[in-house]
Amino acid sequence: MAAERLEDQEMREAQRDYLDFLDDDQDQGVYQSRVRDMISDNKFRLIVNINDLRRRNEKRAARLLNNAFEELLAFQRALKDLVASVDATYAKQHEEFFVGLEGSFGSKHVSPRTLTSRFLGNMVCVEGIVTKCSLVRPKVVRSVHYCPATKKTLERRYTDMTSLDPFPSSAIYPTKDEENNPLETEFGLSIYKDHQTITIQEMPEKAPAGQLPRSVDVILDNDLVDTIKPGDRVQVVGTYRCLPGKKGGFTSGTFRTILIGCQVKQLSKEVTRYFSVDDVKKIKSFSKSRSKNIFGQLARSLAPSIHGHDYIKKAILCMLLGGVEKVLENGSRIRGDINVLLIGDPSVAKSQLLRYVLHTAPRAIPTTGRGSSGVGLTAAVTTDQETGERRLEAGAMVLADRGVVCIDEFDKMSDMDRTAIHEVMEQGRVTIAKAGIHARLNARCSVLAAANPVYGRYDQYKTPMENIGLQDSLLSRFDLLFIMLDQMDPEQDREISDHVLRMHRYRDPHEQEGQALSLGGTVDVLATGDPDEAQEEQEELQVFEKHNNLLHGNKKRREKIVSKEFLRKYIHVAKVINPVLTPEAASHIAEEYSRLRSQEQLSADIARTSPVTARTLETLIRVSTAHAKARMSKVVDLDDAEVAVELVQFAYFKKVLEKDKKRSRSTEEDSEDEVEEEGQDTPRQHHKRTRHSEGRPSQSSDPYDPYDFTTETDVAEIHSPVPRPIEDAVEMPGEDEHAEVTAERLKEFKAVLLEVFRTSHAQSVGMNTVMEAMNKGTPTPFSTTEVRAALNRMQDDNQVMVTDDIIFLI
Structure with a gap:
C-alpha cells in the first residue's frame, strides 16, 4: 500500500509539473494559444517541443525521455485538465487527449539498426522508409452491455501491452453477468479507436556496406493512422516497448519489440508548398513579362547541368504542366496527362533527366523496368498476415495519382508487364477482377519512360520503328517520343566537354579552397525539425539563379536561369489554370x-x-x-x-x-544565283560548283538520319516542284546537264536506293548494282539519264556522293 501511495504521489507531482509547463501565461503563452487552436480545430493531439520542456524543467524532460510510459500518461492527464479549464464542454466530448513530441532527442535519435535493448521503455525518434502498412481496423476501448433481465448496464474497459496503463486487462468479451443472465452489447455506446501497424526500414544510404537494412514495427492509433503510405521517408517519435511472446499458452523467453508512436513527420518533400504574398506577386510579374520567351526560359531552366536537348526539355515542361482533363456526360474521361518516352544510345543523359523530374515534380514515383512487374506498377492482390484476408496493395502508378511515374530501363520490361499499363496510360485507372475482388483504382498520372534501342545502340541500317521495337498500341499512348543519338559532332562535343569539365572543376562557393569533402555526405541532424527549414521559408524567393560558372560558363552571352524553387512554385500555380x-x-x-x-x-x-x-x-x-x-x-x-x-x-x-519557310528561302537562293550568273565570270561559277560537290552535312543540333533522304526542300517539292537552276547541278562526264527528274520518280528512286543500302549493309554501292535494282520488277524502268539526274539532286542535298560510278552514303 505504501508503494502504491508513493507511486500515486509521484504521478500527481509529475502531473502538476506538466500542468505548470502547459499553463504558460506568465512566460510566453505559446502552449496556451496552441491548446485554444487545438480546440477550435476540433483536434485532440498537442505537439510539444522537448526543448521547451528542457528549458523550463530539465529534470522532468530527462524523466520523460527515460521513463516514457508513466511520464507520458501524466502529461496527457495534465493536458486534459488544462483543456477542461479552458473549455469544459469540449473536454467531456473526448475520452482522451494525446501529446506528441518534437525537437532534439540527442542520443535517442536512432535508426532501426541502432535501436537496441537499452532503449526499452525510453522515448526515441526513429528515421526510416515505410515498407508496409496494414489496414486501419477499429480497436475496442470501452464496451457497454445491457442486461434485459435486470435492466442494468455493464461497462468494461480494455487495455493491452500497447496502452499507457501499467496493467493490461482481460481480452474476454462479456456475454453473461454474475447471475448468468445474457448480456446485449450496446455498440452505439461503446468506444473504439483506429489502429494500424506499419513497418519502418532503415534508409539504404545509411545502412553499412554489404549488409541488408533492418526494420522495426510501429503501432499508430487514433489520429496518426493513415497519414503515411509505403515509400515515404518518415520520422516517428514514440515509446520503445517489448511484448512477450506466447507459445502453447506459456510465455516464451523471446520478446517482440515494437514502437508505439505519438508523433509522425514526413521527411519527403511536401505536395502543398508554402506561398507568401511576395511569391505570388513575383510569379504574376514573371508571367506577364512580354520581353522574353517565358516557355523557352522555363524549359532552359530544367536540368541546366545537362547540355542541349532543347526540344526534350520543352516536352518535359509540358508534361509537368499537363493539359486539361475532361469528364464527359456519359462518364468517359479524356486524359490531360502527357506521356513522354525517351529512346536513345547510352550516355545521352536520359536517366539524369528522369532524376531531375523526380526532384522537381510535386509528386513523383521512381521505378525501373527490370525491378518492376505489371502488378507492381498497377495493383496487386495480397494476403493480410494478421487476418488472412485478401486485400489490394497499390502499385507505383496508383501511388503517383495526379503525379509523375518515372520508369527507367523501359525496354527491359517483358511484353506482358508493358501490356498491363495500357489501361493506365489512356484511361487513368486500374481495374482489378481477381480472387473475389473487383475494384477500380485511380491512377491519373503522367509517364516519363527512358529506354535503349533494341540493339543496345541505334542501328543506322534499320528504320526508327525497328530500332524502337515496341508495339504501335503502346507507342500511340505516348504523346511525345524522342530519339536521342550519340553523334560525332566536333563542335557539339567541344561544348559538352566544356560543360562537363566545368561541373567537375568548380565547387560550392561556401567551401574553402583545398577543403576535403566529407565521405559520408551531409551531417545527420539529431532533431525532428530541420534547423534551416524555418530560415528557408523566411528567405526571399529568388526568381533567377545567381551567376554560377557551373551553370552559365564563361561565355559573354549569359542566359538567365530560373531558380529551382521558383520553378517548382510557378509550375504549382500554372497547373491550376484551365485554358x-x-x-x-x-x-x-x-x-x-x-x-x-x-x-x-x-x-x-x-x-x-x-x-x-x-x-x-x-x-x-x-x-x-x-x-x-x-x-x-x-x-x-x-x-x-x-x-x-x-x-x-x-x-x-x-x-x-x-x-x-523553306520554299521562300529556296526562291531567294534561286534569284541570287541568277544575279551571280549574270555578274560573275566562268571561273567563279566553276568554283561554286566545286564547293557544292564537296559539301558535307552542316553541323547542327538536329539529329542526323542517314536514310532520311527527304529534306524540308523535298517536302515542298512534293506539293509544288520548283525548277532548279542548271548550273547548280554537278556535271557528270558523258551525260546531259539539262536532264530533269520529276518528284514522283525521285521519290520512287530514293525508296529503291534505300532498300539497296539496307540489304547490302554497306556504305557504298556500284552504279551497276543500282541500275539492276532500279529496273528489277519496276513497271516503268529507269533510264541512265534519269538515274544520273536523281543522283545529281541527292548529291546537291548532301545525301550521297558519286565518284567513279560508286555511290557513297553520306
Missing part, C-alpha cells in the same frame, strides 16, 4: 493534324518514330494547352498551337517540317 481553345487555334490544329496524316502517306522515306493516329490530335491539344499554362493564359491562341505543332513534328519526324 480554353480559341477557334483559330482549333482550326490550325485540325489543319496540321491532317497534314501530318498526309505527310505519313506521301513521304514514306521520312523515318517516323511513332504512328500518326487520332491520339495525335489529342496530343496537339494537350501540348498547346500546356504551353498556354506556361504563359498563365486562360485561352489557347494560335501561337500555342504553332509551338505544339513544332514540338510534335520534331518528336514524330526528328525535325520540324517548315515547308513555307
Whole structure:
C-alpha cells in the first residue's frame, strides 16, 4: 500500500509539473494559444517541443525521455485538465487527449539498426522508409452491455501491452453477468479507436556496406493512422516497448519489440508548398513579362547541368504542366496527362533527366523496368498476415495519382508487364477482377519512360520503328517520343566537354579552397525539425539563379536561369489554370493534324518514330494547352498551337517540317544565283560548283538520319516542284546537264536506293548494282539519264556522293 501511495504521489507531482509547463501565461503563452487552436480545430493531439520542456524543467524532460510510459500518461492527464479549464464542454466530448513530441532527442535519435535493448521503455525518434502498412481496423476501448433481465448496464474497459496503463486487462468479451443472465452489447455506446501497424526500414544510404537494412514495427492509433503510405521517408517519435511472446499458452523467453508512436513527420518533400504574398506577386510579374520567351526560359531552366536537348526539355515542361482533363456526360474521361518516352544510345543523359523530374515534380514515383512487374506498377492482390484476408496493395502508378511515374530501363520490361499499363496510360485507372475482388483504382498520372534501342545502340541500317521495337498500341499512348543519338559532332562535343569539365572543376562557393569533402555526405541532424527549414521559408524567393560558372560558363552571352524553387512554385500555380481553345487555334490544329496524316502517306522515306493516329490530335491539344499554362493564359491562341505543332513534328519526324519557310528561302537562293550568273565570270561559277560537290552535312543540333533522304526542300517539292537552276547541278562526264527528274520518280528512286543500302549493309554501292535494282520488277524502268539526274539532286542535298560510278552514303 505504501508503494502504491508513493507511486500515486509521484504521478500527481509529475502531473502538476506538466500542468505548470502547459499553463504558460506568465512566460510566453505559446502552449496556451496552441491548446485554444487545438480546440477550435476540433483536434485532440498537442505537439510539444522537448526543448521547451528542457528549458523550463530539465529534470522532468530527462524523466520523460527515460521513463516514457508513466511520464507520458501524466502529461496527457495534465493536458486534459488544462483543456477542461479552458473549455469544459469540449473536454467531456473526448475520452482522451494525446501529446506528441518534437525537437532534439540527442542520443535517442536512432535508426532501426541502432535501436537496441537499452532503449526499452525510453522515448526515441526513429528515421526510416515505410515498407508496409496494414489496414486501419477499429480497436475496442470501452464496451457497454445491457442486461434485459435486470435492466442494468455493464461497462468494461480494455487495455493491452500497447496502452499507457501499467496493467493490461482481460481480452474476454462479456456475454453473461454474475447471475448468468445474457448480456446485449450496446455498440452505439461503446468506444473504439483506429489502429494500424506499419513497418519502418532503415534508409539504404545509411545502412553499412554489404549488409541488408533492418526494420522495426510501429503501432499508430487514433489520429496518426493513415497519414503515411509505403515509400515515404518518415520520422516517428514514440515509446520503445517489448511484448512477450506466447507459445502453447506459456510465455516464451523471446520478446517482440515494437514502437508505439505519438508523433509522425514526413521527411519527403511536401505536395502543398508554402506561398507568401511576395511569391505570388513575383510569379504574376514573371508571367506577364512580354520581353522574353517565358516557355523557352522555363524549359532552359530544367536540368541546366545537362547540355542541349532543347526540344526534350520543352516536352518535359509540358508534361509537368499537363493539359486539361475532361469528364464527359456519359462518364468517359479524356486524359490531360502527357506521356513522354525517351529512346536513345547510352550516355545521352536520359536517366539524369528522369532524376531531375523526380526532384522537381510535386509528386513523383521512381521505378525501373527490370525491378518492376505489371502488378507492381498497377495493383496487386495480397494476403493480410494478421487476418488472412485478401486485400489490394497499390502499385507505383496508383501511388503517383495526379503525379509523375518515372520508369527507367523501359525496354527491359517483358511484353506482358508493358501490356498491363495500357489501361493506365489512356484511361487513368486500374481495374482489378481477381480472387473475389473487383475494384477500380485511380491512377491519373503522367509517364516519363527512358529506354535503349533494341540493339543496345541505334542501328543506322534499320528504320526508327525497328530500332524502337515496341508495339504501335503502346507507342500511340505516348504523346511525345524522342530519339536521342550519340553523334560525332566536333563542335557539339567541344561544348559538352566544356560543360562537363566545368561541373567537375568548380565547387560550392561556401567551401574553402583545398577543403576535403566529407565521405559520408551531409551531417545527420539529431532533431525532428530541420534547423534551416524555418530560415528557408523566411528567405526571399529568388526568381533567377545567381551567376554560377557551373551553370552559365564563361561565355559573354549569359542566359538567365530560373531558380529551382521558383520553378517548382510557378509550375504549382500554372497547373491550376484551365485554358480554353480559341477557334483559330482549333482550326490550325485540325489543319496540321491532317497534314501530318498526309505527310505519313506521301513521304514514306521520312523515318517516323511513332504512328500518326487520332491520339495525335489529342496530343496537339494537350501540348498547346500546356504551353498556354506556361504563359498563365486562360485561352489557347494560335501561337500555342504553332509551338505544339513544332514540338510534335520534331518528336514524330526528328525535325520540324517548315515547308513555307523553306520554299521562300529556296526562291531567294534561286534569284541570287541568277544575279551571280549574270555578274560573275566562268571561273567563279566553276568554283561554286566545286564547293557544292564537296559539301558535307552542316553541323547542327538536329539529329542526323542517314536514310532520311527527304529534306524540308523535298517536302515542298512534293506539293509544288520548283525548277532548279542548271548550273547548280554537278556535271557528270558523258551525260546531259539539262536532264530533269520529276518528284514522283525521285521519290520512287530514293525508296529503291534505300532498300539497296539496307540489304547490302554497306556504305557504298556500284552504279551497276543500282541500275539492276532500279529496273528489277519496276513497271516503268529507269533510264541512265534519269538515274544520273536523281543522283545529281541527292548529291546537291548532301545525301550521297558519286565518284567513279560508286555511290557513297553520306
